[in-house]
Amino acid sequence: MASTAAVTGLEALLASDSEWRNIQAVVKSTFETVARILSSHAVLLETLDARLDRLVDAHTPPIASAISQHDFAQLQNDVRKCLKRAVTSSDLETRVAAAVDQMKRRMDHAVGPLQEANALTTKLLMDRAHDSFVTRADLDAASTSVARAAKASASAAIAEAEQRLGKLVAHQQQTESKDHVRKSQLHELFAFKATIEPEVHALAKRLPELVHAQAAWQTEVQREFHRQKTQRDDALTKVIAECQTHLRQRAMASDVKLVLAGKVDRSELHDVRHETVLEKEALDTRLHELDETLQRTVSQLKVEFGQILEKKCAKSDVVKIFARKVNQDDVQAWLAAKVSHDELREVCTELLHATTKQTNDMQGEMRDELESLRTKVETRAKELHEHIAESIQTLQHQVRLMDGWKLSVDDLHTQLVTKMGIKDTCTLLDTKCNIADVNDALASLQETLRSKADEGDVKALGDDLSGLRRQMRGELCLGRWIWKHGRPSEVQTIQWNIQIVNTSPDIFVWEKGADAITLELPGLYMLQAGFFTDYNPTIHIVVNGEPALVVPSSKNDGRRLRHSAGNVAGVSVCEFLALPPRARLTISYDIDERAQACLTLRKL
Numbered sequence: 001m002a003s004t005a006a007v008t009g010l011e012a013l014l015a016s017d018s019e020w021r022n023i024q025a026v027v028k029s030t031f032e033t034v035a036r037i038l039s040s041h042a043v044l045l046e047t048l049d050a051r052l053d054r055l056v057d058a059h060t061p062p063i064a065s066a067i068s069q070h071d072f073a074q075l076q077n078d079v080r081k082c083l084k085r086a087v088t089s090s091d092l093e094t095r096v097a098a099a100v101d102q103m104k105r106r107m108d109h110a111v112g113p114l115q116e117a118n119a120l121t122t123k124l125l126m127d128r129a130h131d132s133f134v135t136r137a138d139l140d141a142a143s144t145s146v147a148r149a150a151k152a153s154a155s156a157a158i159a160e161a162e163q164r165l166g167k168l169v170a171h172q173q174q175t176e177s178k179d180h181v182r183k184s185q186l187h188e189l190f191a192f193k194a195t196i197e198p199e200v201h202a203l204a205k206r207l208p209e210l211v212h213a214q215a216a217w218q219t220e221v222q223r224e225f226h227r228q229k230t231q232r233d234d235a236l237t238k239v240i241a242e243c244q245t246h247l248r249q250r251a252m253a254s255d256v257k258l259v260l261a262g263k264v265d266r267s268e269l270h271d272v273r274h275e276t277v278l279e280k281e282a283l284d285t286r287l288h289e290l291d292e293t294l295q296r297t298v299s300q301l302k303v304e305f306g307q308i309l310e311k312k313c314a315k316s317d318v319v320k321i322f323a324r325k326v327n328q329d330d331v332q333a334w335l336a337a338k339v340s341h342d343e344l345r346e347v348c349t350e351l352l353h354a355t356t357k358q359t360n361d362m363q364g365e366m367r368d369e370l371e372s373l374r375t376k377v378e379t380r381a382k383e384l385h386e387h388i389a390e391s392i393q394t395l396q397h398q399v400r401l402m403d404g405w406k407l408s409v410d411d412l413h414t415q416l417v418t419k420m421g422i423k424d425t426c427t428l429l430d431t432k433c434n435i436a437d438v439n440d441a442l443a444s445l446q447e448t449l450r451s452k453a454d455e456g457d458v459k460a461l462g463d464d465l466s467g468l469r470r471q472m473r474g475e476l477c478l479g480r481w482i483w484k485h486g487r488p489s490e491v492q493t494i495q496w497n498i499q500i501v502n503t504s505p506d507i508f509v510w511e512k513g514a515d516a517i518t519l520e521l522p523g524l525y526m527l528q529a530g531f532f533t534d535y536n537p538t539i540h541i542v543v544n545g546e547p548a549l550v551v552p553s554s555k556n557d558g559r560r561l562r563h564s565a566g567n568v569a570g571v572s573v574c575e576f577l578a579l580p581p582r583a584r585l586t587i588s589y590d591i592d593e594r595a596q597a598c599l600t601l602r603k604l
Contacts, residue, residue: 034373038366045359228283477603479508481517484596488589489515493542494597507603515586517601522581524604529587532570533595539573540588547588549575570597576604 481496489495493515502508509518519525531539541549553571579585587599 031377034370048355224283224287228280475602477504477507478600479503479510479517480598480600481510482596482598485594487592487594492588492590492592494587494589496599504603508601517585517599519579519583519585519601520581521603522579522583525577525579526602526604527573527575527577528600528602529573529597530570531572531589531595531597532567533591533593534567535591535593537571537589537591537595539571540590541573541575541577542586542588543577543579544584548577 479502480500482498482500483494484497486495486497495513495515496510496517497513499510499512502510507520509520510516527541529539531537536553538553539551540547541551551571551573585601587597589595589597
């Protein structure tokens with residue numbers, strides 16, 4: 001732990017094999033070690049408070065089911081009041097840090113002047129400081145008492161708190177496990193019931209509608225079938241009755257013919273019967289279709305009912321599930337057997353009182369030890385400060401005297417160094433010139449001045465040179481590029497390979513391998529280009545993506561002649577262009593070949 005490490009460091013600091021150092025360094029390191037020990041104990045107290053808070057938070061869910069919300073809020077308020085009355089670890093740490101800082105400031109104020117004069121008074125301060133050292137026995141006793149008190153109080157408080165916390169956490173875990181199992185069973189049952197009820201109600205509401213629709217379909221089909229059958233039977237009965245009546249009369253053939261002349265012919269009767277048969281077949285077909293539709297609807301409803309019933313649980317399973325679950329009376333009885341609000345308050349109050357008492361005892365012991373240690377340190381520091389002040393005054397007086405003598409000696413030495421000796425004076429006089437030499441030099445200077453031009457001639461010559469320079473600069477503002485190898489690009493533009501000359505890179509902007517040249521300034525430009533090829537290409541001069549000039553070439557051009565040395569004469573272009581600012585100039589070449597070309601642009 002941090003406290004054990006700090007105590008070990010303090011013991012190592014005070015061990016016999018440690019090197020004896022200045023009293024200020026020893027006291028400073030001792031207080032730093034004590035501050036670390038107190039900080040570690042403050043961290044332990046914060047950890048204990050955090051564990052108590054977690055224990056209270058862990059007890060909250062089961063207690064909320066047994067006590068009311070008002071009682072629980074009152075318990076929380078009581079716990080907060082107890083915590084406010086107790087001294088927190090942060091306040092203790094703040095007070096200790098303030099005391100340590102004050103001691104450090106006093107020690108620094110006392111040691112600062114000593115460090116400034118340490119180079120001159122080391123032996124004197126060592127002789128006088130030995131009388132003011134803290135004895136080894138006092139330091140051992142102080143460190144041992146502080147370490148033992150801190151270790152004993154912290155260990156006892158932590159052990160007791162951890163033991164109670166372990167018991168409470170074990171009991172809480174058992175209670176929470178049982179609660180979790182029973183609550184999960186109740187939640188599962190309620191969830192299953194909640195999921196079943198909407199579907200059962202929907203099915204119960206829809207079932208009468210489905211049954212009614214099926215009965216309506218069946219009634220309609222049967223009614224239509226009986227109506228068609230009645231019509232056919234009536235028609236056939238009438239025809240048969242008429243036939244039987246004619247047969248009973250046994251009339252003569254002429255009478256029969258006369259009678260039959262007004263009757264329906266056999267072919268007509270056959271046609272009527274055929275039509276009746278067709279109507280019957282159509283009616284049967286329709287009846288069959290209606291029957292099939294009804295069967296499909298019934299089968300579909302059966303499938304839907306089967307799917308719905310497959311998703312549901314059987315009544316016997318539901319009864320078994322309800323039989324396995326706990327009822328409300330058992331839950332109330334089980335909750336009544338749990339810890340009550342008063343018992344929990346007593347346990348928390350007892351734990352808080354014990355923790356507060358131990359903390360107050362430990363704080364009182366630490367406060368007493370710190371007070372005694374602070375008194376000893378202040379006494380020793382005061383005595384040491386008096387001795388140091390006397391020594392510093394004596395040393396300052398001696399230093400002032402030595403500084404005065406040193407300044408006097410330095411001034412005298414400076415004056416002696418600046419003085420000139422007799423030998424140096426003679427040497428200096430020998431190097432000087434006489435009056436005749438000065439007169440000769442002045443005469444030669446006058447002759448030289450007469451041979452020089454006057455200021456007006458020099459100014460006129462400078463103006464002439466400036467005008468010539470401006471003219472030459474305008475004539476020399478040009479750029480030249482070469483297409484030495486490769487083919488035109490995909491859009492048939494020439495990609496220039498080499499830049500030969502560019503007197504104004506801020507005007508002619510070009511990147512290596514690019515097919516476009518950007519002209520930053522507007523104005524008049526002269527374009528000169530030559531293309532060396534075996535063919536007769538058509539050349540387009542494009543400005544800002546739009547063709548501005550077309551230079552065709554033909555086979556009938558009498559100027560170009562074949563030469564034994566190759567392409568001595570090429571297709572040449574010399575044009576003047578008035579370009580806008582930041583004009584982008586490209587040259588299009590309509591033949592995909594490996595030719596060569598050069599381009600020259602001059603700003604006029």
